[in-house]
Amino acid sequence: MLDIKVIREEPGRVKQAILDRDTSAEVADVDGALEMDARRRALLVEVEDLKHQRNKASDDIVRLKKEGGDTSAIVEKMRAISERIKELDGEVRDVEAEIGKIMLDIPNIPHETVPVGPDEESNVEVRRWGEKPSFTFKPKPHWEIGEALGILDFERGAKIAASRFTLLRDSGALLERALINFMLDLHTREHGYTEVFPPILGNRETFTATGQLPKFEEDMYVCNDDLLLVPTAEVPVTNIHRDEILPEEDLTIKYVAYTPCFRREAGSYGKDVRGLIRQHQFNKVEMVKFAHPDKGFDELEAMIINAEEVLRRLGIHHRVMLLSTGDLGFSAAKCYDLEVWLPAAGEFREISSCSCCTDFQARRANIRFKPSGGGKPRFVHTLNGSGLAVGRTVAAILENFQLDDGRVVVPPVLQPYMGGKTVIE
């Protein structure tokens, strides 16, 4: 959620940001918000004055009664005023609900360093690491490698649940678990993150705070009792500090969490139908930060480097993309995608997305800090980034380290996590 004051003072800038994102203007109703905001303030001035009168009258009644005087005139007068207060309170409530509805649909304002453009074509490559592996044979896609090795079973995954669910077996399951442990160890021991394991279902308040609701409900699995399966650990972990005021000296707070993630992938029929790239259920190690507003964008630079480090240690070719305004997520002000090289398709694919949401989520979630020098609480900046998506990492390992006989070399850094196994065969 944006600060209503920003909309009040710079409506043109907000509207331009919405245009840059290619969000339709009737959904993000800036003028409607302005109108309702003015109406709200006018109502408040009126109703608060009446309440002031009521409070004074209440004192008078007490005094009169003690003196044995007659209170019937003043009580009669207050009856009418109270009636009017009730009406106005109702109007304020309606107007505030309307403002709230509008505000929840307005996306974050992109940072000034974000390239303006309508889609991913305008993304900018920031850097690249390593080299494409060279093969003496035609590299196979990971689903063929995995099925041949008996470690990926798409058919049975579909039988158990539906398409886009996969059964991992033997070294496949082991590799998945090894990657989770390797990533968690790296981020906790070397990058200073605290490990958490959150609930994987969340309530509507939680999903609204991070921006998944109300706009993107069709992308979520909704369960009984009004609980939703998390599409990323960003949702529960960011909500750890919802409605809290943190001591400034605790910032930056850095969490890392492994969780399964669930996405309906509505509207992506026909895209990436084969393999592990686009699943309804996948594992992810997620980094989340709560930062001082002066540090948000520095922390974003640090976070994308933390994500890259996973691929460096694994030894896999990758690049970092700065997303353009049109490709930016709803809550993000700035976002880097980490893209891994997949040799079978001969292309880079997103394996991590690191975003600084500035105070957009913090305002929705009411996460603040108390400045240590005194003064009013301020909203923190929240950041999140994959470190990394585990299924896509499995795909990248299978494809980048495949041998001509169908076996796959285990990256050295993972071998201790796989009982010393050096080759999957």
Next chain:
RNA sequence: GGAGAGAUGGCCGAGUGGACUAAGGCGCACGCCUGGAAAGCGUGUGGGCGGGUAGACCUCGUCCCGUGGGUUCAAAUCCCACUCUCUCCGCCA
């Protein structure tokens, strides 16, 4: 799933319609005292919104005793609904 109890400020805890501007205690901050400290004494202590201001500070007003409604001139206090927590029983990894 059944039965019961509860939710008040950073924490403990009092409060059965008007003096609640929420007692008292603890904690914390500052000051006095001290060679220094402790004790003691004194002062202070949260958040939201709005007006006065373009903003800082300040100031005025309003709201906040789990949440949302209701009764009343007036609600922490009475009524209704909901949420959460705790205890016991049952079931369960």
